[in-house]
Amino acid sequence: MKIDDFYRREFGVVAGIDEAGRGCLAGPVVAAAVILEYDIEEVCDSKLLTSKMRERLFDEIMEKAAVGIGMATPEEIDLQNIFNATKMAMNRALENLPVKPSFVIIDGKGLDLGVPGACLVGGDRKSKLIGAASIIAKVVRDRLMEKLHDLYPEFSFHKHKGYATKDHLNEIRLHGVLPVHRMSFRPVLENLSRERLEDFLEKKLISRERFDRILGLLEAREGVAFGKERVGHNLTLFQTRGQG
Template identity: 45%
Template sequence: MQTQGFDFRSHQLVAGVDEVGRGPLVGKVVAAAVILDPDNPVAGLTDSKKLTEKKRELLYPEIQEKALAWAIAWADVAEIDELNILHASMLAMSRAVNQLNPVPEYALIDGNRCPTGLVCPSEAIVKGDLKEPAISAASILAKVYRDREMKALDELYPEYGFAKHKGYPTALHMAQLEKYGPIAEHRRSFKPVARLLEQQSV
């Protein structure tokens, strides 16, 4: 249920929600939801992309420690390929919100649309990760979690350089994908991967 223009500040339990990983060719799309504690603020919150990796890593445990509630959820590669990346992102965000305990009274979603099936009313805020601290906190949790997954994948498949490009279609990633072919974690529905698989099957 979306209720644009509602005064969410009248609620105590407001969740900020963001996702990371729509653009990469590999891995899950990860979402986080955070209910901040107004009596225990976290300094330095902003869009995760504007922070250094070191700063994000420092904020990650602080957010988890100080928040009233937080949750991290995802949609996996099979769900991305089945649903498409937009719907998979929405699914990941709804999973994160619905895992929160206590249950949020309201959810602020980064972007221009809200996921369905939420346990509470919601509002989409474009560039919300720059405007609302709870969304900023969610963006940091999702970003750090996904980056750690890419580092773990890099240890399994060092030849692809996942720790460097985090699965995004950089020149390095495309060259290594061409050289070694897709792994199980690559998104088959994404054009560069689909094109390569098609060439290999000829």
């Protein structure tokens, strides 16, 4: 028996939930919840499909399924951490479902959404419901990232979609951090200056709460760097005195 059929038989109305963009350096994390009465055979993990296949299946899923979409912004990711922000996006997707499921199956582990459900590691390859959710989340997020490219043409968001690719890291170094970046993520934080952060706040591009959070991380990073410098300096003095 297929895993989705097992859960349908046991619990009735079952929703599959997955996310896209959890590991990115920019943009939101997007989640989708999908209820299908019957499987769409070609559906599988969105990462195994071409962009054209995802777009075609997206239209079919939207036509045949009950779908809810939710997201968490870069600000929410910075304030809540990516794990909690992912759960926030998934709960919003559930809330936006037009039909209330009696059970949910979620790709991953440890993602308790406070509703009856189960987590499946590698669920997007085991379950058509989760696979359908992964396609919806991926297509929605990709479209959002393409719009970000229109706003920031110096960044190739339409290509790397905010992931930590070599091109994206080079763009951050060359053009600087943007408000749409996840500033709490190390590769971004390492390229963020206090002056740029203050400029974001002055122009009201970020909230005071987010500013305070990232400033604390910057100061902690500077403190660690200063501590390493002092240790190195003291070690040099010790070695010099030892030679004398």
